[in-house]
Every structure is written in C-alpha cells, then in structure tokens.
Amino acid sequence: MFLNVHSSYSLKYGTIDVKEVVRQARALGIRQMALTDINNSTGVMEFIRECYQQGIAREADDIQAGNISYQIKPIAGIEFRRDNHLLYIGIARNKEGMRELNEFLSHHNIEAMPLPNDAPSLPDVFFIYPFTKTFNRELKFNEFVGIKAKQLNHLYQHQLLGTKEKLVVWHPVTVSNKIEYRLHEYLRAIELNTLLSMVPEDAKCANEEVLIPEEQLKSSFDRFPFIIENTQKLIDNCDLSVYFESGAQPASKNRISYSKEGAAFDQKLLRKIAYKGLVYRYGPDNKVAQERMEKELRIIELKNYCPYFLITFDIIRYAIGKCNFYHVGRGSGANSIVAYCLRITDVDPIALDLYFERFLHEKRTSPPDFDIDFAWDERETIQKYIFKKYPKWHVAFLGTMSTFKDRAIIREIGKVLGLPKSEIDSFSDPTKERENQQNATYNKLAAVHRHMQNMPNQRSIHAGGILISEEPITYYTALDMPPKGFVTVQWDMYEAEAIGYEKFDILSQRGIGHIREAVQIIKRNCNREIDIHDFKTFKNDPKLNAILREGQPIGCFYIESPAMRQLLKKLKCEDYLTLVAASSIIRPGVASSGMMKSFIERYHAPDKVVYLCEEMKTQLKETYGVMVYQEDVIKVCHYFAGLNLADADVLRKAMSGKYRSKLAFDELVNKFFVSARKKGHSEKLITEVWRQISSFAGYSFSKAHSASFAVESYQSLYLKTYYPKEFMVAVLNNYGGFYTRWVYVHELQKTGAKVHLPCVNHSDEVVTIRENDAYLGFVGIQGLEQKLIELIPKERQLNGAYQDLEQFIKRTQITLEQAILLIRLGALRFTGKDKKTLLWDVYNYLGHKQKRINSAELFSVTQKSFALPELENSALEDAYIEWELLGYPLNFNMFDFLKTKYRGEVMAADMHQYIGKTVRMVGNYVCEKTVHTVKNSKMWFGTFLDHNGDFFDTTHFPNSTPVYPFKGKGCYLILGKIVEDFGFPSVEVLKFAKLDIMMNPVAVD
Structure with a gap:
C-alpha cells in the first residue's frame, strides 16, 4: 500500500x-x-x-x-x-x-x-x-x-x-x-535558504x-x-x-568484452599484446617473466578481467600514440607484470618482488582498479576520448555523496534560526568550544547537527572514477550533468562496487605537468630529446642519489615537502629501494604508530636487528623486520604461516577493517594459526608474529603504490639535476607543488638564471626561458585581465615588438587601469622611461579621452611630448609594488625589508656545529604545519629560509607557540635550542617574534 x-x-x-x-x-x-x-x-x-x-x-x-x-x-x-x-x-x-x-x-x-x-x-x-x-x-x-x-x-x-x-x-x-519531522523542517529551511519560521507549509x-x-x-x-x-x-x-543477486558477490556489470568478436578473442588479443610487451620489457628469453605472465593471465581470464585490461591499454595507447601524453600508472595495479608489459605502469613487479595477488586473485570479492595519472591539463582530453568511444548510457562518471559531517552546518542551522552573524561566528570558532558548551543556544544547534550528522547533503562528482558498462547504466541509476560537463551516476564508488561495477580511475597531478613541460622546454631550447622513461639509468645515477641524500629536492614530486626532506636526510637515502620505503613510512598512520622511528633506527644499525626467526629474516630483511608494505603482510602470512597468496591478501585486507563478514575473518585467523603450527612453529612465536601482523597491517601501504611515486620522483630528480633552469620553469608553469610560488622563483634564481619581471616585449602568458634569461609571465600578475594576458604576447608575435607606449596602447586597446598596473610593475621598461614618467604619459593617451578604436590610420600621428621634471624612484617602493602585484618581491630580498640589519648568529648550513646549544636565528617564513599531540593539544612545525637562502626547520611545542604565534609572511627572530635527530638538525623554539619591516615610501607622510 x-x-x-x-x-x-x-x-x-x-x-x-x-x-x-x-x-x-x-x-x-x-x-x-x-x-x-x-x-x-x-x-x-x-x-x-x-x-x-x-x-x-x-x-x-x-x-x-x-x-x-x-x-x-x-x-x-x-x-x-x-x-x-x-x-x-x-x-x-x-x-x-x-x-x-x-x-x-x-x-x-x-x-x-x-x-x-x-x-x-x-x-x-x-x-x-x-x-x-x-x-x-x-x-x-x-x-x-x-x-x-x-x-x-x-x-x-x-x-x-x-x-x-x-x-x-x-x-x-x-x-x-515528531523529532524527525522537526529535523525535516530544518532541512527544508536550509534548502530554501530561509528562516525556520518562514518555510511555507506546501514546502x-x-x-x-x-x-x-x-x-x-x-x-x-x-x-x-x-x-x-x-x-x-x-x-x-x-x-x-x-x-536480486543469487550469489554473495554481484555479477560484474562492466563490459563483457572489449572486442566485437567476444570474450574468447579478448583472451587471445590480451595474450598477444602482453607477450609483445614482455619482449620490450625483459627481452625474448626471460623464463621468470614468462612464468609470471602465464600465472597472471590465468587469473585474469578466470576472473573475466581481460576487457578491463584491454580497455585500460586502449586508453594508454591513445594517450601515448595520438596525444603524446605522459602518464603514471600507480596503485596496486603496479603489482601486475601484464600491466607493466602493457605500459599501464612503469613499475617492474619482478625487480621489486611485488605480488600480483595484492591486485587480483581467485578469492577477491571487491573489484580492483588501475589509478592512471595524467597532467592536470591533459586529463580532460582522455576523459573526452572515453566518453566519445563508448555509447550513450554506457559510460558515466562516478558520483560522490557529501554528508552533513562538516561543523560548518552549525552556521547553516544558525542562519535558519535567525541568529546574528557575530553569534554564529562565535559558535563556529573551534577555540571557543568549551565556552560554547555552556551556551543553551549553541547546545540547541549542536543537537540539531547531531541528528543531521552523516545524512546525505548533496551529490557531486568523483575525482576520476569512470564506469563503462555492458548494459545501459540507466538500469541502475539516473544520470546528472554537473558543471564539469560529463554525465554522472547518482551514487558513489561503494554502491558501484555493491552493484558490480569496476571503475577506471583517470586522475591528474601537477607533478606530471612538471615533467612533461620540462622535457618540451629542453627539446626546444637545448635541442635534446629526453627519454624520461629511462628509469633504469636514473635510479643508478650518483648525482641524483646525492640530491636525495642531502634532502634538497625542491620541486620534485612527492619528495619536496618538509617532512619528506627531513626523512630523506635522516635515512641518508641514496637509492631507489630506500626511497620506495620512505614513500610508505612518511604516511601519517605509520609515523604515529612508531613504525617510522623503528625503521630509521634499524636502517642505520642493520646488524643489530633481531628477527623472530629465520623465515621472518628472509621475508623482511629488505625492511629490517618492519612490515612497511602491505606486500610484507602477505609475504609473512604466505611464507611463515603457509596460507596461499589469495588467503593471505584476504587476511591483509580484512585486518585493515575491510572485511564483509566477521565470521569469515575469524575462520581465516584460525586458519593462520593452524597452518603455522603445521609448519612447526612454536605457539609463542606464532602469537608474536600474529601480534606484529595485527599492529602493522592497518598502517602498511601498497609497495607498488610507493614504487610508482618513487619512479616519478626519480624522473623529476633527473630533470632538476641536469636541467635545473628548465625544470623550475616547468614547475612554475604548472602552478608549483607543495610550496607557494615565490619559493620556486627563489629556486629558479638559485640555478643561476637571471629572472626578469614581466615585459610586454619579452614575456608570454607563462614563464619563458631563453639561454640564461627567464621572464615571468603575465599569468602571475594580480588584477591583470585574462584577455590581455592572452592578447599582449599574441599581438607581439603577429605584428612584431611594441615600439613605444603609444603604439602599445593602440595595438592592445588597453584601458587606463590595466595600463597603470603594467607600468607600475615595470612591464613597459623597454621604452627607456622610468615608471613615474610613463604614468604621467599614459594619462595623455587614456586619461581624459574616450576609448580609441583600433582602425587603420592613413598617417601615423604621434602625440607631442613635454619635458618633465626629474621624478624620484625608490627600490623599496618598487619592491612593495612587486609584493602587491606578484605576491612576492622579485628583485628585493625579504630580509632587505627589515628595519634591523641583524641576520642571526647561526646560518642553516652551520646548525650541525651547535647541537644542544641555544641560538638566535632569523628566518623568512615558508610554511607551517599544525598537528595534534596525544593529549589533543596543538603543536606546530615551521619551515624557513635563512639569509643565505638555505632551508631550516623549527618545532613549536604547545607551551610556547600560543605565546609566540605565527603571523604569516615575513621574517622572524627565533630563539631556540638546536637538536639533532638521526643527523637532521632543527630548532626547538623557545621564543619567536615577527620582525618589523620598513614602511612603503608611498605610505609615509
């Protein structure tokens, strides 16, 4: 009814x-x-x-x-x-x-x-x-x-x-x-953006x-x-x-076959392509690779995964062959030799002892997928190819469902209750949590929020998951059309898995853009072709490994953050396998569990590592007895306890909290103990190994995933080492990485390049470099209109360099406001006139007249020029203008803004000489990170540059930082004790204050 x-x-x-x-x-x-x-x-x-x-x-x-x-x-x-x-x-x-x-x-x-x-x-x-x-x-x-x-x-x-x-x-x-009816009323008020009392009855x-x-x-x-x-x-x-599905696992809803000829032809086609790639990757007579290939193909065929591999291969083939795009295949898919030979990934699973079972095995119930990364501005091309290739209703993006988790909903509830903005702001301030709990109105808001919590709020689009179906997707969902312009299903990846869909993850990252553009610039400027996939050469290059060891890979994907730089230096990392491990143990869960510290200690004293037994030593020698990777958990379950690899992976996944049935999990645990006993291990040893597995499994990370990251890191390192100027320009043109833009401009200057302010006769939309001269692009100028960013270089390329201010105005039809902006930044310095003279002149052309029409002139009539008195210009004033319009001063060191000449008593390069001593340092703020302690109080980590341009790091404990807080950009005087952790020096801050700077001359009366 x-x-x-x-x-x-x-x-x-x-x-x-x-x-x-x-x-x-x-x-x-x-x-x-x-x-x-x-x-x-x-x-x-x-x-x-x-x-x-x-x-x-x-x-x-x-x-x-x-x-x-x-x-x-x-x-x-x-x-x-x-x-x-x-x-x-x-x-x-x-x-x-x-x-x-x-x-x-x-x-x-x-x-x-x-x-x-x-x-x-x-x-x-x-x-x-x-x-x-x-x-x-x-x-x-x-x-x-x-x-x-x-x-x-x-x-x-x-x-x-x-x-x-x-x-x-x-x-x-x-x-x-009745309670939910009241909640319904709140929901309607939020939806209609009106007061609770004003919601119409018919709504x-x-x-x-x-x-x-x-x-x-x-x-x-x-x-x-x-x-x-x-x-x-x-x-x-x-x-x-x-x-209704008759079995425990839903039938796959993905395409039954890639080819028109059907599943049998797909199997033959996949074998043909895979074995062709095997020769490319390993040569014609590698028996180990051939055996591994056969094993994987058998499971792929058994699980009807041939279409999934072939569709992914088709996407990669299009990206490489038709578009000349660079990609990274990462995630557990990098455990597959078939994926390696299809060029889906560049990670060699044999060299790294990666288990295919981590990706796919006979007992796997949840569908695995490949994560394919493209450059941030190329991914849409690949997405359009996929949507064009497959029929309407048979391809769609995955959706996501956001819920009312965010405490920002407190603000929404406050609005519908008609509370004043100041009161709502105070309720949303996390620092006033205790005070708010004594407030009856706040408690009312919080009670409503508790009822809403985890309720669906709005549908959105997944970061990159695409579904390609055999039967129309519309049997299972209606489709939305988000602003991105691709049809999207109305449920998320978890529902997709429950229904039986395997997604294709087409993702993006800026690191690939760095690599792609650097290779293009090198080819254009240096006339050199770089084989960026020559990873075997890169990983053995002593120059690259020296940069790793020093922990200075600024701009390089995944290894440039302060935490990663510290870890690389603590490990004295100088090889690929150590970098792969570092990429895993840097993750928050691993670090907080104590595994990171344990790994570093054992790494520096491998002879002192005590293994539980010879089998554990054999399997975990590479990681010094620490189960860094998910593959380590699989290895121990397989070789120590005797579980087959499929059961070992099921157990590994279950211990990460991803088990469908607790009963099935308990059966596997029992199987682990029974099987280990049959291998002759003592009860005490089995119990201890199980304890270690249980504690590590939830934190361990896919080795294949880390290996994918490490390959890309080495590619970035190669470009930064041998072509540092071109590489840093590429980083800037792809909107940087971990740090703000000025840090990468600083790095570009450190390469020896002469970095120039934007110039209408030299600059393009983005940063350009010719020989040793790098010109900042128009894109970075705050307030400059997009049409001018594109027009100025385009007009110059079509009709030659601009001759003077008047001609520039006529050819670009620039407005007075935009012209003033460029003049203030010095972008018209080619005229030979100083900024203030140009500012005077521009009013003669644009100040009191209507906008000029860009039509052909019968005779070129120039404006009369008048002699002006000499106008004063100041380097400090120019620096303030650069700071305003670029976000940083290019030709003026931040330290030069300071009123004081004091630059600290210790420089970053000399910190190791002052271990245990309290010193004063002056640092230019780069970034900060807030973390919560075990006691739920806050502490901070800071990163600074000293006067010489070298990085150093600070630690701010809860008892000091609230008294001496961070106050944003600028230089700070730091009093602290220099400490050392595994050879890495840092400053434990005792006192901390931002230094005063000189006033802008224009602002001085």
Missing part, C-alpha cells in the same frame, strides 16, 4: 536512511512498498538489496520464533518535482521500467530542461498523480490518481468516481516520528507521513474497497526480482 516512500536520499527532505526504512517496515509487518525519492534513484539498488538481505538475515530468527519468514517485496520509482511542486510519481513495473524512468530524468538533467506537467508515455511505468491535479483529458492505461485518507471526503460527486479503477492509496512516507511534508501498519492504512479506506484493490493490483504488476 506504500507507493511513495522517501528516504534521506530525497535530499534536504527525507530523514530516514534506506536501511532504517526497511527495518521499520519489517517491524510493522509491511510486506511491500515502493521507494520513490525526489528527482533521483540513488537509493533504489540499495533498497532492493536491503529488502533481500534483511529478509535472509531474519529468516533463522523468524523460524525459531515460529513466525513465517518473509522478505519485503521491493518496488521502486522516482517522485518528480519541479520547483518543489509535486508533478507525478513514477513506479517501475520491471527492470525496463526502471531504465525508462532513469532515462527520462537523465534526459532532462543532461539537457537542463524543466520537467513537463504531464508524465511521458513510458510503457513499463505506472504514473501516479496527486489527487489535487486537474485533468482536461482521459487518463492513459498506466496513469493513476493517488488519494490520501484525509482526502476521501472530497470524493463526493468528484469526476474521478466515474473512473474508479484509476484511484489508488496514497500515503507518503518521509519521517519516522514541507505532512506530519502524518510516517510508516504505519498496513492493516491500519487499509482500514482508513474501508468505505472504498475498490481503491485498496486497485492499489494491490498495481503492486502485483510490479516485479523487480531480476535485480
């Missing part, structure tokens, strides 16, 4: 999550109902699954209690609304009906078309109109009118009594109780929209039994049982 149930996926309207809807229905003895969320089908598959699974879960209890076990019959559809006004409810008769509904809604979402007043003609869908709708036509065979119990009195002499067969029971469900649900026993609902219609009969007849005509 319940044909219009809303879940919390009816965003900012419904309050009951899908699982709870089914639980409540079972508790009330309801045996059939329809989930019909507003303008979406997000929860439909979850609802069908819950009806099935909750029925199975309760079966044993019901039988034991003498009850008849049952499953709720799931019916599904969509409630269509326009501008918060109910139009009609669509109920799917079957799977085809669900597709029709989803495609109808998708079409209107994609084309941004308003929904029509009348329902479309969809043969496998029943449509239900509200009783209040007026009809000027006959209802179609599949159209009905829903009537509420309280509307029955209005049936007297109503025109619909002439078509009794069209009336059905309409009892919408939106909330569970809210009725307070009786709750689940009630089916018999109670039927009794409300006793006088009109034909309405009950019509409703039951409609329900009986709905059948979605085809969606």
Whole structure:
C-alpha cells in the first residue's frame, strides 16, 4: 500500500536512511512498498538489496520464533518535482521500467530542461498523480490518481468516481516520528535558504507521513474497497526480482568484452599484446617473466578481467600514440607484470618482488582498479576520448555523496534560526568550544547537527572514477550533468562496487605537468630529446642519489615537502629501494604508530636487528623486520604461516577493517594459526608474529603504490639535476607543488638564471626561458585581465615588438587601469622611461579621452611630448609594488625589508656545529604545519629560509607557540635550542617574534 516512500536520499527532505526504512517496515509487518525519492534513484539498488538481505538475515530468527519468514517485496520509482511542486510519481513495473524512468530524468538533467506537467508515455511505468491535479483529458492505461485518507471526503460527486479503477492509496512516507519531522523542517529551511519560521507549509511534508501498519492504512479506506484493490493490483504488476543477486558477490556489470568478436578473442588479443610487451620489457628469453605472465593471465581470464585490461591499454595507447601524453600508472595495479608489459605502469613487479595477488586473485570479492595519472591539463582530453568511444548510457562518471559531517552546518542551522552573524561566528570558532558548551543556544544547534550528522547533503562528482558498462547504466541509476560537463551516476564508488561495477580511475597531478613541460622546454631550447622513461639509468645515477641524500629536492614530486626532506636526510637515502620505503613510512598512520622511528633506527644499525626467526629474516630483511608494505603482510602470512597468496591478501585486507563478514575473518585467523603450527612453529612465536601482523597491517601501504611515486620522483630528480633552469620553469608553469610560488622563483634564481619581471616585449602568458634569461609571465600578475594576458604576447608575435607606449596602447586597446598596473610593475621598461614618467604619459593617451578604436590610420600621428621634471624612484617602493602585484618581491630580498640589519648568529648550513646549544636565528617564513599531540593539544612545525637562502626547520611545542604565534609572511627572530635527530638538525623554539619591516615610501607622510 506504500507507493511513495522517501528516504534521506530525497535530499534536504527525507530523514530516514534506506536501511532504517526497511527495518521499520519489517517491524510493522509491511510486506511491500515502493521507494520513490525526489528527482533521483540513488537509493533504489540499495533498497532492493536491503529488502533481500534483511529478509535472509531474519529468516533463522523468524523460524525459531515460529513466525513465517518473509522478505519485503521491493518496488521502486522516482517522485518528480519541479520547483518543489509535486508533478507525478513514477513506479517501475520491471527492470525496463526502471531504465525508462532513469532515462527520462537523465534526459532532462543532461539537457537542463524543466520537467513537463504531464508524465511521458513510458510503457513499463505506472504514473501516479496527486489527487489535487486537474485533468482536461482521459487518463492513459498506466496513469493513476493517488488519494490520501484525509482526502476521501472530497470524493463526493468528484469526476474521478466515474473512473474508479484509476484511484489508488496514497500515503507518503518521509519521517519516522515528531523529532524527525522537526529535523525535516530544518532541512527544508536550509534548502530554501530561509528562516525556520518562514518555510511555507506546501514546502514541507505532512506530519502524518510516517510508516504505519498496513492493516491500519487499509482500514482508513474501508468505505472504498475498490481503491485498496486497485492499489494491490498495481503492486502485483510490479516485479523487480531480476535485480536480486543469487550469489554473495554481484555479477560484474562492466563490459563483457572489449572486442566485437567476444570474450574468447579478448583472451587471445590480451595474450598477444602482453607477450609483445614482455619482449620490450625483459627481452625474448626471460623464463621468470614468462612464468609470471602465464600465472597472471590465468587469473585474469578466470576472473573475466581481460576487457578491463584491454580497455585500460586502449586508453594508454591513445594517450601515448595520438596525444603524446605522459602518464603514471600507480596503485596496486603496479603489482601486475601484464600491466607493466602493457605500459599501464612503469613499475617492474619482478625487480621489486611485488605480488600480483595484492591486485587480483581467485578469492577477491571487491573489484580492483588501475589509478592512471595524467597532467592536470591533459586529463580532460582522455576523459573526452572515453566518453566519445563508448555509447550513450554506457559510460558515466562516478558520483560522490557529501554528508552533513562538516561543523560548518552549525552556521547553516544558525542562519535558519535567525541568529546574528557575530553569534554564529562565535559558535563556529573551534577555540571557543568549551565556552560554547555552556551556551543553551549553541547546545540547541549542536543537537540539531547531531541528528543531521552523516545524512546525505548533496551529490557531486568523483575525482576520476569512470564506469563503462555492458548494459545501459540507466538500469541502475539516473544520470546528472554537473558543471564539469560529463554525465554522472547518482551514487558513489561503494554502491558501484555493491552493484558490480569496476571503475577506471583517470586522475591528474601537477607533478606530471612538471615533467612533461620540462622535457618540451629542453627539446626546444637545448635541442635534446629526453627519454624520461629511462628509469633504469636514473635510479643508478650518483648525482641524483646525492640530491636525495642531502634532502634538497625542491620541486620534485612527492619528495619536496618538509617532512619528506627531513626523512630523506635522516635515512641518508641514496637509492631507489630506500626511497620506495620512505614513500610508505612518511604516511601519517605509520609515523604515529612508531613504525617510522623503528625503521630509521634499524636502517642505520642493520646488524643489530633481531628477527623472530629465520623465515621472518628472509621475508623482511629488505625492511629490517618492519612490515612497511602491505606486500610484507602477505609475504609473512604466505611464507611463515603457509596460507596461499589469495588467503593471505584476504587476511591483509580484512585486518585493515575491510572485511564483509566477521565470521569469515575469524575462520581465516584460525586458519593462520593452524597452518603455522603445521609448519612447526612454536605457539609463542606464532602469537608474536600474529601480534606484529595485527599492529602493522592497518598502517602498511601498497609497495607498488610507493614504487610508482618513487619512479616519478626519480624522473623529476633527473630533470632538476641536469636541467635545473628548465625544470623550475616547468614547475612554475604548472602552478608549483607543495610550496607557494615565490619559493620556486627563489629556486629558479638559485640555478643561476637571471629572472626578469614581466615585459610586454619579452614575456608570454607563462614563464619563458631563453639561454640564461627567464621572464615571468603575465599569468602571475594580480588584477591583470585574462584577455590581455592572452592578447599582449599574441599581438607581439603577429605584428612584431611594441615600439613605444603609444603604439602599445593602440595595438592592445588597453584601458587606463590595466595600463597603470603594467607600468607600475615595470612591464613597459623597454621604452627607456622610468615608471613615474610613463604614468604621467599614459594619462595623455587614456586619461581624459574616450576609448580609441583600433582602425587603420592613413598617417601615423604621434602625440607631442613635454619635458618633465626629474621624478624620484625608490627600490623599496618598487619592491612593495612587486609584493602587491606578484605576491612576492622579485628583485628585493625579504630580509632587505627589515628595519634591523641583524641576520642571526647561526646560518642553516652551520646548525650541525651547535647541537644542544641555544641560538638566535632569523628566518623568512615558508610554511607551517599544525598537528595534534596525544593529549589533543596543538603543536606546530615551521619551515624557513635563512639569509643565505638555505632551508631550516623549527618545532613549536604547545607551551610556547600560543605565546609566540605565527603571523604569516615575513621574517622572524627565533630563539631556540638546536637538536639533532638521526643527523637532521632543527630548532626547538623557545621564543619567536615577527620582525618589523620598513614602511612603503608611498605610505609615509
């Protein structure tokens, strides 16, 4: 009888999550109902699954209690609304009906078309109109009118009594109780951006929209039994049982085959391509590689994963062959030799002893995927290729669902209550948490927030996950069209996995842009072709490893952050395998667990490492007995305990909290102990090994993932080492990395390049370098319009260099405001005139006249020039202008702004000579990081540059920093004790103060 149930996926309207809807229905003895969320089908598959699974879960209890076990019959559809006004409810008769509904809604979402007043003609869908709708036509065979119990009195002499067969029971469900009704009111106020007291009644649900026993609902219609009969007849005509999965694991919904010829041809094709790549990677006679290849292909074929590999290969082939794009294949997919030979990844799984089972094995239930990174500005090209290659309704982006987790919702609740902004701001301030807890109004807001917490808030788009399906995706979801311009499913990756989809992750990162552009600049400026994939040469280059050891790889992907630089120096890292380990132990969980410190200690004293037994030494010698990688956990479970590799990976994943069944997990744990005993290990040893596995498994990281990062780091290191100027220009043109822009400009200057301010006769949109001269681009100038950023260099390239200010104005049609901006920065210094003279001159052309029309002149008439008195210019004033318009001073050191000449008594390069001593240093602020201690107090880590341009790092403990806080950009006087940790010196701050700077001469009276 319940044909219009809303879940919390009816965003900012419904309050009951899908699982709870089914639980409540079972508790009330309801045996059939329809989930019909507003303008979406997000929860439909979850609802069908819950009806099935909750029925199975309760079966044993019901039988034991003498009850008849049952499953709720799931019916599904969509409630269509326009501008918060109910139009009609669509109920799917079957799977085809669900597709029709989803495609109808998708079409209107994609084309941004308003929904029509009348329902479309969809043969496998029943449509239900509200009783209040007026009809000027006959209802179609599949159209009905829903009537509420309280509307029955209005049936007297109503025109619909002439078509009794069209009336059905309409009892919408939106909330569970009075508390949730109040929550519903808050949600509506937030959605409508209005005060709680101003929400119109017709924008809210009725307070009786709750689940009630089916018999109670039927009794409300006793006088009109034909309405009950019509409703039951409609329900009986709905059948979605085809969606039920018979097995524990859902069948794959991805493409069954890559080729038109089918699965058998796919297997042959994958073998052919893989073995061709095997020769390229390993040569023709590598038996170890061939055996590994056969093993992987067998599992890939068994799991029907050939299409997934071939589709990924096709994407890579297009990127390399047609677009000349560079990519990085990372994640657990790098454990595969097939992926390596298909050039999906550049990580050699044999050289690194990587297990394919970490990616795919016979017992894996969740679908694995490849993470493919492209440059930040090239990814969209690849995405467009995928969407163009596969048919409409068969390709879509994954969605995401944001929830009301963020405490910023406190601000939204405050607004709908009409609180003043100052009060809302104080409630949102985390530093006033204790004070706020004594405030009754705050507690009211917090209580509402607790009820909202984890409820769906809004749909969005996944970072890079794409689905490519065999049957239309619209059997399972409607599609949205976000601003990004690619159709997107209405659920997230977890629901996709539950349904049976494997995603293709097409991601992006700026590090690839750095590498790509550096190679292009080197080819253009140095006439040299760089094989950036020649990793085997890079990893053995002593110059590259020397930079690693010194911990100074600024600009290099993944290894330039302060924490990573410190770790590299503490490890004295000078080889690829150590860098791979560093990429894993730098992760927050590993560091906080103590594993990082343990690894560094053992790394420097490998002879003192005590292994539990010879088997543990054999398997963990590379990481000195610490299970750094997920592959280490697999190795120990396999070689020490005797589990097969598939079970070892299942256990590894389960210990990370990703197990579907606790019973299955307990069985595997028992299997570990039984199998280890059979291998002759003592109970004490087995218990200790299990304790270590349990403590490490949750923190360990995929070795293949770290190896992928390390390969890219070495590629960046190679370019920075041998082509530092070109590399730093590429970093700047791809919007930097960990640090702010001025740090990379500083690094470019350290390479010996002469860095110039933007110039209209030399600069392009981005930074350019010719021989030793680097010109900043127009992109970095704050306030300069985009059209001028593009026009100035384009006009110069077409018609030659600008000759003087007047010609520049005529050719660019620049406005006075924009011209002043360029003059102040010195971008027209080619004229030979100083800035103030140019500022005077520009008013002669643009100050009191209308905008010039750029038309051809019969005769070139120049303006008369007048002699001006000598105008004063100041280097300090220029530096302030650069700071204002670029965000940093280019030709003026930050230390030169200081009123004091004091530069500290110790420089960064000499810190190792002052270990244990309290010193004064002066540092130019680079960045800071806030962390929480075990006691939940805050401490800070700072990074600075000294007067010589060298980095040094500081530690600010909770008892000192609140008294001496960071105050943003500028130079600081630091009093602190120099300490050393594994050879890395840093300053434990005792006192800390920002130094005063000289005033801008223009601001001085």
